[in-house]
Ligand code: SF4
């Protein structure tokens with residue numbers, strides 16, 4: 001099915017590049033903790049699932065049948081465009097490939113991450129760009145980061161944000 005073909009090639013809404021957390025219902029906390037998925041508390045006291053999601057393997061969800069409501073209901077701009085016939089599967093896959101290429105280009109310009117606790121490339125870029133971490137980023141890295149974020153904003157994020 002084209003929609004699942006697209007998501008299986010993408011994984012960006014689970015791997016921490018689009019979002020750093022997703023909102024949970026209180027009733028979802030215990031079942032997720034039983035699956036050993038780390039639940040965090042947002043500044044407003046509400047529970048959230050950290051991203052990169054620990055249930056993601058490659059670009060697939062390993063707890064698909066038990067995933068939270070925010071995952072079930074989420075559709076990025078690109079997926080909506082595909083489901084409404086605004087873009088073909090081929091065009092949508094090309095957008096996903098370009099997103100991954102921009103993220104990979106950014107990765108090559110950042111100091112290596114912690115292999116024991118992998119975080120998304122764009123989260124590492126955001127952290128590395130903070131003044132307390134020696135930021136701002138060097139001009140080439142800054143430009144590469146902006147190019148990646150621009151692509152994600154234009155094709156994926158839109159108004160249907162599920163986290164920050
Ligand atoms: S970001 Fe969109 S296309 Fe990618 S996996 Fe999530 S819903 Fe699917």
Ligand code: SF4
Nearest residue numbers: 014053055056061071
């Ligand atoms: S539970 Fe599954 S669908 Fe939800 S963020 Fe994690 S990997 Fe993605």
